[in-house]
Amino acid sequence: MVDLKVNLGTIQLKNPVMTASGTFGYGTEYADFMDVSRIGGIVVKGTTLRDRQGNAYPRMAETPSGMLNAVGLQNKGVDYFVNHIYPEIKDVNTSIFVNVSGSTIEDYIETAAKINELDKIPGIELNISCPNVKEGGMAFGTSCPSAAQVVKAVRKVYSKELMVKLSPNVTSISEIAKAVEAEGADSVSLINTLLGMAIDADKRKPILSTVTGGLSGPAVKPVALCMVWQVAKSVKIPVVGMGGIMNARDAIEFLLAGASAVQIGTANFIDPTVSVKVLEGIETYLLQHNFSSVNEIIGALEI
Amino acid sequence: MLDLVVKENKSLNNQYFILILTAVDKLPEMLPGQFAEVRVDDSPTTFLRRPISINFVDYEKNELWLLVQIVGDGTQKLSQLKTGDSVNLIFPLGNTFTIPENKKANLLLIGGGVGIAPMLFLGSYLNDLGYSCNFLLGGRTASNLLQLDDFSRFGNVYTTTEDGSHGEKGFVTQHSILNKQNFDAIYTCGPTPMMKAVAAYAQKNNVFCEVSLENTMACGFGACLCCVTDTTDGHLCVCTEGPVFNITKLKW
Numbered sequence: 001m002v003d004l005k006v007n008l009g010t011i012q013l014k015n016p017v018m019t020a021s022g023t024f025g026y027g028t029e030y031a032d033f034m035d036v037s038r039i040g041g042i043v044v045k046g047t048t049l050r051d052r053q054g055n056a057y058p059r060m061a062e063t064p065s066g067m068l069n070a071v072g073l074q075n076k077g078v079d080y081f082v083n084h085i086y087p088e089i090k091d092v093n094t095s096i097f098v099n100v101s102g103s104t105i106e107d108y109i110e111t112a113a114k115i116n117e118l119d120k121i122p123g124i125e126l127n128i129s130c131p132n133v134k135e136g137g138m139a140f141g142t143s144c145p146s147a148a149q150v151v152k153a154v155r156k157v158y159s160k161e162l163m164v165k166l167s168p169n170v171t172s173i174s175e176i177a178k179a180v181e182a183e184g185a186d187s188v189s190l191i192n193t194l195l196g197m198a199i200d201a202d203k204r205k206p207i208l209s210t211v212t213g214g215l216s217g218p219a220v221k222p223v224a225l226c227m228v229w230q231v232a233k234s235v236k237i238p239v240v241g242m243g244g245i246m247n248a249r250d251a252i253e254f255l256l257a258g259a260s261a262v263q264i265g266t267a268n269f270i271d272p273t274v275s276v277k278v279l280e281g282i283e284t285y286l287l288q289h290n291f292s293s294v295n296e297i298i299g300a301l302e303i
Numbered sequence: 304m305l306d307l308v309v310k311e312n313k314s315l316n317n318q319y320f321i322l323i324l325t326a327v328d329k330l331p332e333m334l335p336g337q338f339a340e341v342r343v344d345d346s347p348t349t350f351l352r353r354p355i356s357i358n359f360v361d362y363e364k365n366e367l368w369l370l371v372q373i374v375g376d377g378t379q380k381l382s383q384l385k386t387g388d389s390v391n392l393i394f395p396l397g398n399t400f401t402i403p404e405n406k407k408a409n410l411l412l413i414g415g416g417v418g419i420a421p422m423l424f425l426g427s428y429l430n431d432l433g434y435s436c437n438f439l440l441g442g443r444t445a446s447n448l449l450q451l452d453d454f455s456r457f458g459n460v461y462t463t464t465e466d467g468s469h470g471e472k473g474f475v476t477q478h479s480i481l482n483k484q485n486f487d488a489i490y491t492c493g494p495t496p497m498m499k500a501v502a503a504y505a506q507k508n509n510v511f512c513e514v515s516l517e518n519t520m521a522c523g524f525g526a527c528l529c530c531v532t533d534t535t536d537g538h539l540c541v542c543t544e545g546p547v548f549n550i551t552k553l554k555w
C-alpha cells in the first residue's frame with residue numbers, strides 16, 4: 001500500500017488528483033461514467049455573485065493539441081449554488097472546492113462569505129485569472145498590487161482553505177504567487193488558460209465570438225510545467241499544478257516539478273474517466289519505484 | 304463510454320460513408336435525435352471527439368449506424384476504419400424529438416445534406432410505433448441525396464436538388480408538397496439556413512416544429528458549456544438540452 005494523502009495548506013486530500021474548474025461541472029455530470037468520490041478533490045464551475053449568461057457563441061475552437069474556450073463564467077450565481085447545487089453534492093465523499101470569480105472586490109468578498117457558511121466545502125479557489133470576462137477576472141491576477149488586494153479582502157471573510165488560481169498571462173508568475181502568499185493565501189493553483197486566438201481564413205473572421213479565448217490542453221503543458229516549477233521554488237505554501245495533463249505520466253511530471261496536487265481539465269472531455277486512470281497510474285508508478293508515499297516525489301526533480 | 308467494433312464501413316461516394324458498428328454486449332436503448340461523441344484515434348490534428356448523430360439502430364442485429372460526411376481530418380480518419388477495427392464512443396447523448404399522441408398525425412421529416420442522418424432513425428422509430436411518415440430530402444445535387452432506399456422503407460420520399468438532377472428543382476422549402484398537404488408536425492435537421500426556412504414555413508402555417516441543431520462541442524455531456532444556443536430560457540447547452548429544440552424556444 002502506498003500513502004496517497006497530500007497536504008494542501010490547511011487541509012488534507014485523500015489523493016493528489018483533482019479535477020479543474022469549468023471542465024467537471026459540479027461532478028454530477030460525470031457520475032454516469034465513474035465513482036467521483038475516488039478523486040482527491042473537485043473544483044466546481046466558476047461561481048459569481050450574480051447569475052451570468054456567459055459569452056455569445058461560438059465559444060470553442062479546436063487547436064493543435066488543445067482548445068480555445070470563451071465560456072465567460074456562465075453560472076446561476078452563488079445563491080443558486082448554495083440553495084440548489086450544494087444540497088445535491090455535499091455528501092459526495094471528496095473535497096469540494098468552489099471556484100469564486102468576480103468583477104469587483106465586493107463581488108469576491110460577498111461570494112466568498114456565502115461559501116464560508118457551507119460546512120461541507122473545505123475551500124475555495126479564488127479565480128483571479130479568467131481571460132474570458134471583460135471586467136475583472138484576469139485583470140486582478142495580472143498585477144501584484146491588485147492580486148494582493150483581492151486576496152487580502154477575501155482573507156478577512158473566508159476562514160477555510162484559500163487557494164488562489166493564478167494566470168499565466170503575466171511577466172512573472174512567481175512574483176504574483178509571492179504577493180498572494182504574503183496576504184494569507186493557503187495555496188496557489190496554476191495555470192489558468194493562456195490567452196489565445198483562432199481565425200477562419202475563408203471568412204476572414206475570428207472563430208470565437210469574443211475574438212480571443214483561453215487555451216488549454218496538451219499544447220500548454222510545457223508552459224504550465226515550467227511555471228509550476230518556478231512558483232514552487234518561490235513560495236512556501238503548497239502549489240497545485242495543472243495545464244494539459246492527459247495521463248499519469250503528465251501528472252507525475254507536475255508532482256516532480258513541485259506540485260503537491262494536480263488538476264485535470266480538458267482531458268476529461270476526451271475521456272471522462274481519465275482522473276481515476278491518472279490516480280491508478282500514480283499509484284503504480286510509486287509502487288514500481290519503491291516509494292511508500294506520494295510526498296516523496298513532490299518536488300523531487302533532480303537537477 | 305464503450306468500445307464498439309466496425310462491422311462494415313460502407314462508402315456511399317467520395318464524400319459520404321456509413322459506419323455500421325456493433326458491440327459484444329447488447330447495445331443500449333437509443334432515441335432518435337441522440338448522438339454519439341466519437342473518439343478519433345491516430346490523427347494528430349484531431350484532439351477532441353467528434354459529435355455524430357445516430358443514423359439508424361437495428362437492435363436485432365445489434366447494429367448502430369453513423370452516416371458521416373468527410374469534411375476534415377477527423378471524419379477522413381473515420382472513413383478509413385475497417386471491418387473489425389474498434390471505435391470508442393460516448394453515447395447515447397442529448398434529447399429526442401416530441402412525438403404526437405395521435406397516430407394518424409401527418410408527419411413531415413425534412414433533411415438537408417448530412418442532416419438527413421437523424422431523420423432516418425426518427426422515421427424508423429415512428430414507423431415501429433405505427434405512424435406514417437413523409438420524408439422531404441434535399442441536396443445540392445443527386446449525389447448528395449443519400450439512403451433513399453432506406454428511407455422508402457419507412458414512408459413516402461420526396462426530394463429536391465438545387466440543380467434539378469433528382470426530384471424537384473430548388474430548395475426543400477420550395478417543394479410542392481408543402482402547398483398540397485397540411486402537416487401536424489415537422490421535424491428537421493440540416494444546414495442552418497435550411498432549418499430557418501423550414502421554421503419560418505412552420506411558424507407561418509402554425510405547425511408544430513422541432514429542429515436538430517449543431518454547435519461547437521468540446522465534451523458533449525454538459526460539462527464544458529461550450530455549445531450553448533440562445534433561447535427564451537437563456538443560454539442552453541445543445542448537447543444536453545438539445546440537440547432537438549422546438550422552434551418557439553429558439554432565438555435565432
Ligand SMILES: Cc1cc2nc3c(=O)[nH]c(=O)nc-3n(C[C@H](O)[C@H](O)[C@H](O)COP(=O)(O)OP(=O)(O)OC[C@H]3O[C@@H](n4cnc5c(N)ncnc54)[C@H](O)[C@@H]3O)c2cc1C
Nearest residue numbers: 353354355356370371372374375376377378417420517518
Ligand atoms: C449534434 C451533432 C450531430 C452531428 N451529426 C453529424 C452526422 O450525423 N454526420 C456528419 O457527418 N456530421 C455530423 N455532425 C458534424 C460533425 O461533427 C463535424 O462535421 C465533424 O466534427 C468535423 O470533423 P473533422 O475533423 O472532419 O473536420 P474539422 O477539421 O473539425 O473541420 C473541417 C471543416 O468542417 C467544418 N466543420 C467542422 N465542424 C462542423 C460542423 N459541426 N458543422 C459544419 N461544419 C463543420 C469546419 O468549419 C472546417 O472548415 C454533427 C455535429 C453535431 C454538433
Ligand SMILES: Cc1cc2nc3c(=O)[nH]c(=O)nc-3n(C[C@H](O)[C@H](O)[C@H](O)COP(=O)(O)O)c2cc1C
Nearest residue numbers: 020021022046069127191192216217243244265266
Ligand atoms: C471549457 C473550460 C472552462 C473553464 N472554466 C474555468 C472557470 O470557470 N474557472 C477557472 O478558474 N478556470 C476555468 N478553466 C480553466 C481550467 O480550470 C484549467 O485551468 C485550464 O483548462 C488548464 O488545464 P487543462 O489544460 O488540463 O484543461 C476552464 C477551462 C475550460 C477548457
Ligand code: FES
Nearest residue numbers: 523525527528542
Ligand atoms: S459540449 Fe460540453 S456542454 Fe455541451
